[in-house]
Amino acid sequence: MTHTLVRTETRGQVRVITVDNPPVNALSPGVPEGIAAAIDAVQSDPAIAAIVVTAAGRTFVAGADITTLEPLAWDPNAPKPELNSLLARVESSTKPVVMAIHGSALGGGLEMAMAAAYRVAVAGAKLGLPECALGIIPGAEGTQRLPRLAGVEKALNMVVTSRPVTAADALAHGIIDEIVEGDLVDGAVRFADRVAASGGPHPVTSARTDKLGTPAVNAPLFDAARTLARKVKPQQPAPLLAIDAIEAATRLPFAEGSKRETELFLEAVRTEPAKALIHVFFAERAVSKVPDLPKDVTPAPVRKVGIIGAGTMGGGIAMACTNAGLDVILQDASREGLDRGIDAIRRNYAVSVSRGRFTEEGVADRMARITPQLDLAGFETADVIIEAVFEDMALKERVFADMDRVARPGAVLATNTSTLDIDRIAAATSRPGDVVGLHFFSPANVMRLLEIVRGTGTSHQTLATALGLARTLNKVGVVVGNGPGFVGNRMMFPYMYETQYMVEEGATPAEVDAALTGFGMAMGMFAVDDMAGIDVAIRVQQALGHFSDPSERRPLVQPALVEAGRLGQKTGKGWYQYGDDRKPRVDPEVVALIRAKANEAGIPQRAFTPSEIVERAIYALINEGARALELGLALRASDIDTIYVNGYGFPAWRGGPLFYADRVGLARIHARVSEFHAQFGARWTPAPLLERLAREGGTFRGLDRQ
Ligand code: 3HC
Ligand code: NAI
16 A cells, blocks of 8 residues: 555645655655645635645654755756745645644745745744755745745844754744644644635735845845854855855845746755765764664663763763753762762853853753762662773773672663773673673763774664664764774774874974864864873773884874873863963974974974875875774764764765765775875775775775665
8 A cells, every 4th residue: 555645634624734754754756746736626625715734743844855855966967856836836825825833844844834825833843944954055945935034134044054943933033923832733723714714815925025125234144144154164155055045035036036046056966065964964864774683673761871980971971861851870989089070060061051051940950860979779770871980991890790780680781981892891791782882972961973882792672772872862873893992983093193193294283283174174183182181092092002013103292292291281281282262372392392203213304285184184094994894893884974073073064084085086095095005104004995996996885875
């Protein structure tokens, strides 16, 4: 039996059209046609006075179907999904159309809604035009109708930031007409009866001009929007193109403005950032699909989390859990450690309150759900226990033996280790099936990435629950294998070493960081090292067993900085020096130290160009990524991209390191890696997978699609 994408029913004199295209009611083929046909069917029906359009399941229409937009990004001849004729049908309906919105009305969903005479929504609804987050612009007249409903300034802000607004905000700005209490469809039908009884005339959005302003009033708004676009989405053409389209709305009649929007849409969708950002959208959603995880294994419910160790990570994880509404028992072995941990949480929340992110009551509620304690009393009631004590195998083995003793059967036993072998930790328990790595990133309450480390014994149930927990915590949980450094850190170190070798060869930390941020990295590697702590980086590299071969080249400056007590931001000095504003400033002392060390080691000095810096740093990342993929540490190339975009500040608009490699061309990357290999030796040995793909003309993306 085929599923009906659009169904209808009649309530009194109102025809209710329900879109039913799970999971998010996207406007996939068949849906626009179904809605249009249902509208057509009642145009001359005297028994019908008004139409309500609503959607089944968890949300209103969340947009055009991105799977049908993606081909456009890659193939200039692919057909553009045609939505404008549906919008014309909605707008020209002889019976007033009321859109009834719950969940999210996004992109094409909001564009369709704006074509109707009226919109009502439940209080929890979100409305937005997030297309720029996908590297495209609204392509179904959203840039033309939103400024007509909400005014130019609001439209610019919504489109440039891509952020949806609440129902209350939408009401205040005229995007919707009413917030419905109680049942949405009942409320929408009542609203429809009312407007039908009023006899009209009913508003026609495209005919409105009252909020479009004048060129003189609008000029500073467009200037401000362009400045905002360059700031929030640097190096991305889409927001600037969207602003052009909104400007067209203010200068051209509707039909011409709409034509201009289509041209700009086609220009945006064919850019590299559109390809990359659409890739990132699907990559982030692919991570929860673990091929060998049976469909009938579903996450166990998690309500209470026990955390052992109240340090930097334990405290951050506690905040992530309580922010998600979970109860937390936070244990530390020392009174001092526990007090320090709770203080840090309090301070952190005070900052959130002062920035208006949380209310006092919200924080009080969160704090009330964290129980600090020095023993493991009550841990038998936890659904998940996460260990975050010092990075020491013998200690972790002892802690896991304790966890094994107290945890209820079936509870997940997780470790936040960043370097240790999960299997050895699991062997300290009588239930290795319940053991998994949950590698959070610092600050754990902020960073979206969570590496879910699968040990040899980790059961399907444990993995499913870990994936479910990631979702509950609003994190992107990526399943990785149990190898040294897992995936993220494994790749980061070769990248980090290369940046250090370049400064030893004549570049400066500031030059390297500027090249990397110019490429789009959120921070330069040296600034990151200072933030994380240079001593920490050295401890991790030792734990990972790097440089055990004495003939290998090793960084010269990093250990010297630690010896000099320059540990990074926490000591006010590292690769850079820091004032109260915590902004890195060039320190001539460090540059002198670098030159002295290089001189001592007889390293010839030369100048570097930004593109050479980027190649050496980023290609090191790519080569190690290829290795991690080949070793099966990541399930797919796009998982590696997701890890780097969400955990390491890699620019989403470049799609992640392996997507970027595809776009540069694997033959070119391989050729450069081979040159570096010839020049620098073993550390640049091309990954066999990179070599093979380059030879065969393949891509990482192609590999994922096999
Ligand atoms: N098209 C196709 N598939 C979509 C989709 C869309 N617009 N939005 C979501 N999906 C898919 C996801 O890929 C995922 O598939 P999977 O189950 O196979 O992995 C599934 O729907 C569920 O998505 P989420 O896991 O993201 O579900 P959430 O409940 O967490 O979030 C949401 C729901 C807020 C609607 C979120 O999915 C979202 O933000 N979607 C994208 C919205 C968007 O960008 N819309 C604009 C599209 S472009 C457009 O409309 C162009 C127009 O101007 C012409
Ligand atoms: P930390 O030193 O800030 O905190 C460790 C806490 O554990 C201290 O409060 C200590 O008192 C407590 N502790 C020690 N032994 C204990 C025991 N037997 N029982 C209960 N509590 C005990 O350390 P941090 O940075 O939070 O790291 C914790 C773990 O997280 C380590 O395994 C580390 O490798 C890992 N990690 C750290 C990251 C970071 O950026 N700091 C990132 C990802 C993982």
